Amino acid sequence: MTAQPNLDFTISTAPQVYDWLRDVILRCELPPGARLSEIEIGKRIGVSRQPVREAFIRLASDGLAEIRPQRGTYISAISVSAVLSARLIREAVESDLVRMIAADADAALIARLDHELDRQREAVARGDTDGFVRLDDDFHYAIAQAAGQETVWGVLEGLKSQMNRLRYITVRAFDAQKLIDQHAAIVEGLRARDPGRAEQAMRLHLREVLNDLPELSRSHPEFFKP
Amino acid sequence: MTAQPNLDFTISTAPQVYDWLRDVILRCELPPGARLSEIEIGKRIGVSRQPVREAFIRLASDGLAEIRPQRGTYISAISVSAVLSARLIREAVESDLVRMIAADADAALIARLDHELDRQREAVARGDTDGFVRLDDDFHYAIAQAAGQETVWGVLEGLKSQMNRLRYITVRAFDAQKLIDQHAAIVEGLRARDPGRAEQAMRLHLREVLNDLPELSRSHPEFFKP
DNA sequence: TACTGCATACTTGCATACTAGTAAATACAA
DNA sequence: TTGTATTTACTAGTATGCAAGTATGCAGTA
Structure with a gap:
């Protein structure tokens, strides 16, 4: 972690x-x-403790950092129950x-998703993992947008x-092709205008993480907490 | 807003x-x-700006306050889209x-919900509105607990x-009896071990707020934002 | 009366000094 | 060598001072 942020001192730094x-x-x-x-951190980016401290406070309220008074601040371990909850909520909502x-x-929506x-296939073909992750988000956002629920996606x-x-701590490269096939199944359900089929395809897709989580938390126990 | 918090100076005040x-x-x-x-606020509770400021920062990241630099900090208007999103998510998840x-x-769960x-009926009988609001939460929490998903409820x-x-800004007293009847319908669905019936009862119940929101935002436009 | 410009009294953002609590290293004793 | 007390360096929590942006009221002008 050597990089620095590009600070714009015309607006608040915190x-x-x-x-x-x-x-x-x-x-x-x-x-x-x-x-x-x-x-x-303040020294590294050239500001005092104060703005850094305010950033820590927000990170802590996000559950990403843990402030232990008079002891230090630490990056939070990944909460397995938080991951499982977020997954369940995503499945229910999406x-x-x-x-x-x-x-x-309508045809416009299907064309957009196609x-x-x-x-996604292009990103996988050129081995652009980060790009695929972004495109994965884009796909799900497109569905939320089609439902007129951008705020829900937020x-x-x-x-x-x-x-x-x-x-980022996956033991093996994740199977992007499998995810694309699942996306395609969702689109097929929509193309057929079959709510039940589209829903089941979405549920199956969002249960994928359940396959990897136990293995991950076993192989990297130091990164996880209950 | 004249009350003061009970500050314990053996732990952090912020x-x-x-x-x-x-x-x-x-x-x-x-x-x-x-x-x-x-x-x-610092003067009122006997602390300096710093802990109050840190509280403001967390409130702002919750969307409950709005910090306008060099201008002031204000209680956020109620975001209609945030309310609608929260409602949709609740309906999907619950x-x-x-x-x-x-x-x-099982019988134990049904007994618990009964x-x-x-x-709830007792609270309504003695006109205890605040108590009913708490019991309403308890009812929904009990269902999350039965599903082993306390974290989701959090x-x-x-x-x-x-x-x-x-x-707290409802024009008329809300119809607690109607809400209790809807709760009872959910329990009936569970008693019959009928997932579809229980689900539909829950969805109907959680759509209730949609009836009041338009009228509320019309009668108190100064409290709302899109 | 209506408008402009300025003085003034606010606001939050940031830097810094000080306090108190923690933890680890060190010195010392058994 | 082991166990304990003490010192020391470091942490976050709080208070406070200054800087810079904003709003407001008032004086002066047309």
Whole structure:
């Protein structure tokens, strides 16, 4: 973790420090359990303790950091129960969303989703893992948008933060082709205007993480907590 | 808003200030749009700006306050889209939970929920509105608990914060009897071990707020934002 | 009366000094 | 060598001072 944020001193620095640290944590450049220091980070980016401290407070309220008074601040371990909760909530919500739009899925929507599938295949073909992760998000956002529920997607994004770190400590490269096939199954359900089929495809897709989580938490117990 | 928090100076004051202000805001003792001041609140409870400021930062990241640099800090207006999103998420998640437990709802669970219904009827009989609100939460928590998803309920509680304020600006007293009947319908679905019936009863119940929201936002436009 | 410009009194953002609590290294004794 | 007391370095929590942006009221002008 040597990189620095690009600070714009014409606007408040504390939120910029927060955005930077959040990104660093979610990418596991600072691994769970790593120690943070107000002074050390302040020195590195050229500000006092105060803005760094305010960033820590927000990270702690997100569950991404843990402030132990008079002891130190640490990157939170990944909470297995938080991951499972976020997954369950995603499944419940996104299966409802896909059901809502299935009945009158028009050609424009199907074309949009088919296009997203093409982009996903291209990313996998050129081995662009980070790009695929972004496109995966784009696909799910497109469905929320079609349901007119962009705000709901915003809430889900917040919940996903714990799950995000999982991708970076995966033992083996995750099977992007499998995920694309599952996306395609969802689109097929929509193309057929079959709510039940689209819903089941979505549920199956969002249960995928359940396959990897036990193995992950076994092989990296130091990164997890109950 | 004349009350003061009971500060325990053996532990950090900033989180106590946060808890107190959050409670005050959610009970609408400080209405949406009201102005907060670091100095003024600090003086009132006998601490400096710093702990108050840290409380403001957390409230802002919860969406309950809005910090306008060099201008002031204000209680956030109730976001209609946030309320609608929280409602949609609740419906999706809780209908899934009730479906999960319907198939093997045992006598102990039914007895527990029947008991909750009795307590709700008692609260209404003695006109204890605040008590009923708490019991309403207890009922839904009991269902989450039966599904082994206490953590999920914790997440939902965070989302509900925007909805909480609605209860306190209701034009007319809300129809507690109607809500109890809806709760009872959910229990009937569980007693019959009928997942579909229990789910539909839960969905109907959680759509109730949709009836009041338009009227509320029309009659108190100053408390709402899109 | 209506408008402009400025003085003034606020606000939050940031830096810094100080306090108190923790933990680890060290000195010392058995 | 082992166990204990003490010192020391470090942490976050709080208070406070200063800087810079904003709103407001008032004086002066047309």
